[in-house]
Amino acid sequence: MENSIIEKLFNAVEAERENLFSLIQRLIQIKSYSGEEQEIVEFIVSKMKEYGFDEAYHDGFGNAIGRIGNGPIKIMYDAHVDTVKVTETENWVHPPFGGEIENGKMYGRGVVDEKPAMAGFMISGKILKQIYGDNFPFTLYAVGSVLEEDADGYPLYHIIQDEGIRPDYVVLGEPTNLKVNRGQRGRMELKITVTGKSAHGAHNQKGINAIYKMQPIIADIEKLDKKLKPKQPLGKGSITVSQVISKAPSTCSVSDYCQIHLDRRMTIGENKNTVVKELKEIIKKHKSDAKVSIPNVEGTSWKGTKFSMEAYFPTWVYDEKHPLVDAAMKTSKAAMGKAKSGVWSFSTNGVATAGLFGIPTIGFAPSDESLSHSSKEVLVLNDLLKATKFYALFPFELMERIER
Ligand SMILES: [Zn+2]
Secondary structure (H helix, E strand, C coil): CCHHHHHHHHHHHHHCHHHHHHHHHHHHHCCCECCCCHHHHHHHHHHHHHCCCCEEEECCCCCEEEEECCCCEEEEEEEECCECCCCCCCCCCCCCCCCCEECCEEECCCCCCCHHHHHHHHHHHHHHHHHHCCCCCEEEEEEEECCCCCCCCHHHHHHHHCCCCCCCEEEECCCCCCCEEEEECEEEEEEEEEECECCEHHHHHHCECHHHHHHHHHHHHHHHHHHCCCECCCECCEEEEEEEEEECCCCCECCCEEEEEEEEEECCCCCHHHHHHHHHHHHHHCCCCCEEECCEEEEECCCCCEEEEECEECCEECCCCCHHHHHHHHHHHHHHCCCCEEEECCCCCHHHHHHHCCCCEEECCCCCHHHCCCCCCEEEHHHHHHHHHHHHHHHHHHHHHHHC
């Protein structure tokens, strides 16, 4: 990439500094819990129009979508704009929806997870339109996705499957601490269900207790979690019993139904088949008639759109030599003089783009993932400026690599 172009882009970002910081402040001040994102989505759409995006609207699910350019290569920037709730037990020093700034840092719900990237996408789009007008070799989508905290993956699954927009490359705005994140563990949910036979508690010998039937299975799942092997760079998978449900005709009867809900994180080499097989082996070992199933994730967006999909989101990771990762590393170097790659511990919308559709995906954004969903969320404003330089330059670095 020519230095004069890089300089031009970065100077334009610097000139937007105050605009960028007041934009992220506004995004923090608009409360946008999952399923309640109408106000923030409408704000983002109207701002993108004001910034000269070629198109800005909310889709059938309620995601904010902005587009610039009309080139054959489609790049999608995605930041989910919903947040988890602020609970009564959280101890905020700064009000969570104040967007207060102190010593160059901003505090509030969403300053980590993950509104800054949205502000960066919007300002970089504004700059690109100012400098290049209609002359783009690519199409760039800036997406403010909704309901990610409840159904990671689904919002982008919707865009690809139902809105007919299939990007060639995706950049996620989940916090990476300005590293180039290139993968994450997969995620799935499972249920194990077992039935017994009810009887009066006074004649319990006549019944078969479903809870007792589940007990050795739970104990083996706990052991399984400790036996799972790490695979770099994603580390080890995990399995967690997240819920136990039982039924009985009354609290004075033998339980005749027991179901456990499981959260399973998958590393490289683990998938739906291997995970189900492991559980079936445990069940077989105990000569149990318990059944394993994969539930659906279900919900309704702020637009009233209902959705339902299997709770299986595959693992994904890209090599450092992949053109997308390489372009991101070069962009990072140009924007801040250094580049480091990483992976996420948690799950992102990449489970749909990379995991289900095999679309090359990375992430780049300010802030520390480990502070997500906590009252310690903090954003170094200068890091957002660096990230915005990244977002402005990245499509050009990518185009150079894929044209080669
Ligand atoms: Zn997030």
